[in-house]
Amino acid sequence: MESNENVVTLKEILKTEGELEDAAQALLGHSDTEKCTFVDGYIDRQPLYSCLTCVKENQLAGVCVGCSFQCHDKHDLVEIYTKRDFKCDCGNSKMNNNCNLIKKNNSTNERNKYNQNFKGLYCTCSRPYPDEEGENDEDMYQCIICEDWIHTNHLGVDEFDSSFSELICMSCSKTKWNILSCSYNLESKTTKCKLDALKSECRCSVERNLSSMFFPEEWRLQICQCNSCKEVYEKNAFSFITNWNDSLTVFESKSKKTDVDANFAQAFHQMSRTTQVELIYGYNDLKEEMSSFFNSFAEKNQVITENHVKEFFSSLNASKRRKLSHMPPSSCK
Numbered sequence: 001m002e003s004n005e006n007v008v009t010l011k012e013i014l015k016t017e018g019e020l021e022d023a024a025q026a027l028l029g030h031s032d033t034e035k036c037t038f039v040d041g042y043i044d045r046q047p048l049y050s051c052l053t054c055v056k057e058n059q060l061a062g063v064c065v066g067c068s069f070q071c072h073d074k075h076d077l078v079e080i081y082t083k084r085d086f087k088c089d090c091g092n093s094k095m096n097n098n099c100n101l102i103k104k105n106n107s108t109n110e111r112n113k114y115n116q117n118f119k120g121l122y123c124t125c126s127r128p129y130p131d132e133e134g135e136n137d138e139d140m141y142q143c144i145i146c147e148d149w150i151h152t153n154h155l156g157v158d159e160f161d162s163s164f165s166e167l168i169c170m171s172c173s174k175t176k177w178n179i180l181s182c183s184y185n186l187e188s189k190t191t192k193c194k195l196d197a198l199k200s201e202c203r204c205s206v207e208r209n210l211s212s213m214f215f216p217e218e219w220r221l222q223i224c225q226c227n228s229c230k231e232v233y234e235k236n237a238f239s240f241i242t243n244w245n246d247s248l249t250v251f252e253s254k255s256k257k258t259d260v261d262a263n264f265a266q267a268f269h270q271m272s273r274t275t276q277v278e279l280i281y282g283y284n285d286l287k288e289e290m291s292s293f294f295n296s297f298a299e300k301n302q303v304i305t306e307n308h309v310k311e312f313f314s315s316l317n318a319s320k321r322r323k324l325s326h327m328p329p330s331s332c333k
Contacts (some may be wrong), residue, residue, distance in 0.1 A: 071091070
């Protein structure tokens with residue numbers, strides 16, 4: 001062993017593995033890789049995939065994590081990340097396969113909502129991700145209204161504070177601005193309906209150069225929830241904004257271990273979704289290769305050095321595993 005090589009302890013390696021496991025848990029939630037979520041009905045929020053191999057022509061469909069492993073392994077999958085109020089479509093009339101986990105009828109799930117993401121297309125520019133033919137390699141963030149993913153250079157702003165928690169894209173803000181700008185106001189101290197209280201001085205009455213709307217963490221807890229406003233939200237089909245459990249912050253926090261290092265948890269939440277999902281793939285690859293890596297050194301009674309670990313991760317990144325044809329974009333944070 002060369003004298004300038006740094007010895008890497010097992011504790012350090014396991015810490016890295018633990019951090020990757022926390023990242024995987026935050027993204028996959030409480031998903032079971034051997035269970036179909038169809039039996040749970042329409043779930044508030046769950047990770048989904050679209051199988052381009054099995055979906056019928058001119059149809060859109062989404063499958064749960066369990067079905068992606070047990071029914072669509074090695075298929076052409078699109079990573080959707082999470083969608084709200086969705087029931088697994090695996091094996092129904094939209095698809096050419098039978099679900100291997102449970103028997104289902106051929107009926108479709110009428111409450112499911114689909115967008116171009118299920119075809120592997122994203123943003124107002126309707127490009128795939130990654131875009132091998134295009135020049136736009138910008139990160140993307142998810143709109144909480146339409147749940148599409150938008151490139152940073154298509155958000156309608158030159159600069160934005162990356163510490164935001166959720167956003168509404170430029171297209172959705174055109175129809176939701178009047179409502180949200182009135183009902184959500186951190187400055188307002190009124191105990192009455194904010195929509196009525198702010199109507200006389202509302203910025204909505206002024207023609208506005210619309211762009212995406214950015215919101216801080218826990219903003220949903222501060223939005224007006226009087227009966228009048230709730231009726232407006234319901235009428236405009238976005239009553240979910242009053243549901244704090246619908247937010248990705250809650251989804252991720254429920255999925256993480258309670259003993260996750262606070263600094264890592266905070267850093268993870270601020271990562272783009274691309275980086276987070278890449279951590280998942282890294283974690284899965286690491287789980288598969290770690291055992292053989294340790295065994296090779298144990299058999300030779302060798303000390304693991306920093307260079308050994310670097311070579312290990314370099315080899316891991318270069319290897320081809322169960323890579324999906326379409327990696328997911330970033331996120332709404």
